[in-house]
Amino acid sequence: CPEHLGETACAISLADLQPAAPVPPPVHYKTKILKPFKAWRDKVVVDVGCREGPLGRKLTPHNFVLGVDCCPKALLTASPNALDAGYRFLLIADGAALPLSDATVDLVVATDVLEHVLLPEKLIHEAHRVLKPGGLLLTTVPNLVSYNNRLSILLGYGAGVEVHQLLQGRSPFIPINGPRYPDQRKHLRWFTAASLRRVLTDCGFQVERTFGYDPLLSRLPGLDRLLRGWCLLAG
Numbered sequence: 001c002p003e004h005l006g007e008t009a010c011a012i013s014l015a016d017l018q019p020a021a022p023v024p025p026p027v028h029y030k031t032k033i034l035k036p037f038k039a040w041r042d043k044v045v046v047d048v049g050c051r052e053g054p055l056g057r058k059l060t061p062h063n064f065v066l067g068v069d070c071c072p073k074a075l076l077t078a079s080p081n082a083l084d085a086g087y088r089f090l091l092i093a094d095g096a097a098l099p100l101s102d103a104t105v106d107l108v109v110a111t112d113v114l115e116h117v118l119l120p121e122k123l124i125h126e127a128h129r130v131l132k133p134g135g136l137l138l139t140t141v142p143n144l145v146s147y148n149n150r151l152s153i154l155l156g157y158g159a160g161v162e163v164h165q166l167l168q169g170r171s172p173f174i175p176i177n178g179p180r181y182p183d184q185r186k187h188l189r190w191f192t193a194a195s196l197r198r199v200l201t202d203c204g205f206q207v208e209r210t211f212g213y214d215p216l217l218s219r220l221p222g223l224d225r226l227l228r229g230w231c232l233l234a235g
Helices: 029-037 073-077 120-130 147-154 161-168 182-186 193-201
Strands: 046-050 062-069 088-090 105-112 132-143
Touching: 029 105, 062 073, 073 088, 073 193, 088 161, 105 120, 105 193, 120 193, 132 193
Parallel strands: 046 062, 046 105, 062 088, 105 132
Antiparallel strands: none
16 A cells, blocks of 8 residues: 555554444535536446545445545545445455456546556556446546645745635645645645646547536636636546
């Protein structure tokens, strides 16, 4: 596991597994991007890098959804975890080497995953392999040229200022190694909307739609589409 520097550090005991949470966790801010798939029924979906399943659980009631993560701790013993998300199967596996047959999946979801992968092309090619003809890949990445990063660099903080924190009464000026950014130290790749589109087409995908999503800009209808190159997430 790249997160915990090896399989031994990620070893878990079955006694550590948490019981299903009696109350579902709060709605994750990224669930809006699943809106086009809410009417799906009886589809095969693979949620790569699912962690506790904030997105996959939205599709599990009516579809055959598999959760995949390379870290058993994050998948099974975190709080919350994926055990109560309704997945048909949970797979401890590398997204770049999925234990699935060719052309068997309708949708691959990989949100905020590619930036953690040394060779994102391998994961994208693997998604292409398991998808049926006409299948879809839904992926998002942090946007290197988002407004918060532009402002942060201008002010000399480095990437890590989030203006939308002002709406919650918090200071937006948080250094990159601060407590709200533990994963940034694990980011191996940085993307913009344009570079994400380029790597997807280079790997054989036809990009049907690009979008930006942001906790601040997405509050106003259409603004995130108009300013998608400035949003926190590119997809």
